[in-house]
Each structure stands twice: as structure tokens, then as C-alpha cells.
Amino acid sequence: MPELPEVETIVRALRSGGRGGLPILNRTVESTEVLWSKTLASPTLDELHIQVRGQIVKDVLRRGKYIIIQLDRGYLLIHLRMSGDLRVTSAIKDTPLPHDRFVLRFADGIRLIFNDARKFGRVWFTRDPEQILGKLGVDPFDPSLTAPFLFSNLQSKKKHIKSLLLDQSFLAGLGNIYTDESLHRAGIHPLRLSNSLTKPEAGRLLQAIRDTLEEGINRNGASIDWVYRGGDFQNCFRVYQLTGKPCPVCGTIIERIIAGQRGTHFCPRCQPKGV
């Protein structure tokens, strides 16, 4: 499901409410429950219990697609992967759902519940988050990511641009939807080699990525299928899952190819293959 805008939407809801949920800031952890053992990546269940009990939620942050729940002494990290979602339930209205995998129960009875149909999502508790987050590349909104910096990074690699943008160690936060949408907005073919992009193209790409993500965040993410609800960015797609439909810019029929094992949508006219 979730790429940067969906994760950002969830993080904001955990900080200050939204999506029909309650904020979790300043609540005290009482206990944890693991309903699918693989969901807890580390430490062990016993160790987790000992470590987090009594700790207070100090902040909720995002890095790439990771949700960071900052406690007094340590961090809970959550990655939603393909089908994960988080909800906060009050003590009264607390109906368990199919696919609930992990529960953080607070002293006041409120629960943070991790639901994940496909079981790919993971939760970590660690004192040193960099151990897990350190491999991530720069965040798209990081001011240190300038057009010249992106250009030189693109030059240093020789990969299909679509695959490179999906590589979280290169840039942290883009997934399949926002990559396709950003490349269309920038007018760049998904199979162009990264080191073939010109300086102006790198500048356009950076702007397109930021504009696309910002629009996604403003619309609370994209709701597709049964997995994620609440956003409406799906109504603004230009190419994603629009195979056979006309490009909103030029009317050419949108094509679908496979790039880096992922379904990839583009306009052959707005995004020519030739340099």
C-alpha cells in the first residue's frame, strides 16, 4: 500500500488525530500483543515487553516509508510494506479485525493496532534506529537534495531511472505509484538510463517528484482497492493504472510495460525513449 504520502498521512494522524483516529502522543505504553510472530522483527517478544512497558510516546516521525514512534528510551519502527495499516481505537469502540498483527496497548486503554493482510509488514524496537534507517537514502523533501546534487547522483549510477527511483537507498519514499506519476510529470521515459539524464532533466525530475508527493500528501494519499482508505489522490493519477486510456496532457494512449519487475505506466509521447 503505502508510499511516502500515505505514511505521512498516517504519521500526522498519530501525532494530532485524523483519519477517524486519536493521537497517541504522551500516552504510556502498558503492554504489547503480537498476533503474527513474524511481524515483530526484533527483539524477541519477551524482550520487547520488558523494554517498552511504562515508556511514554514522545513523538511520531517518518523517515522514507518508516514510521518512527519515539519513546523515552528507544524507538518503535514500523514498516507497512504492501498491505499494512495502523488504527487507534478507544477502549469502548474496540472491535478486532481480521489481519490484526500487532497491538500496542496504552495505560488509558487506547490501543494502536497494526493490521496487515499480506503479513509483509514489520515492527522493530531499538535504541539505535540508525541501525535500521541508516541504509536509507535522502528524503525527497530534504533541503540538501538539490538539482545539482541529484544530477551528480544520477550520473554516478547506470540503472533504469524507474528502478533507481524505487531504490530506497538512493531516494527514500517513492514507490510504484509516485514513481510513475513523477516520471510522467517530468516527461522522462521509465527505461532511460540514469546517467543519460541531462542537467535540466534532473531539475525537472526533482521538481516533479516534490510536486507529485506534495499533491499526494495534500490529498491524504491514494486509496486503491481494499487496502488503504481515506485519501483521494487516485483521482489525480495521470498514468498509474490508466493503461489504454488517453494521456491527460496529449491524448496519446497510455502504455504499460514491466520495469524492474513492476508494472510501469507511461505516455509514449510525453515520455519519449530517445534522449
Add this chain to the structure above:
DNA sequence: CCTGAAACCTGTCTGC
């Protein structure tokens, strides 16, 4: 260093 395939999983949709 790069690509492609497979693995981890379940749910939904399409076509026969």
C-alpha cells in the same frame, strides 16, 4: 555494479 527471478503472503478480479 547491474538485472532478473524468487521468496515472503493474502485478497481480488478476470476469463474460461
Add this chain to the structure above:
DNA sequence: TGCAGACAGGTTTCAG
């Protein structure tokens, strides 16, 4: 109706 196959917002690991 039933069933097989394709496909899905992600990441890691391994072979070539």
C-alpha cells in the same frame, strides 16, 4: 458456479 491465473502500493536475497 468454480477454478486457474494474473496482479497488487515493498523489500531482501541470490544467481548470472
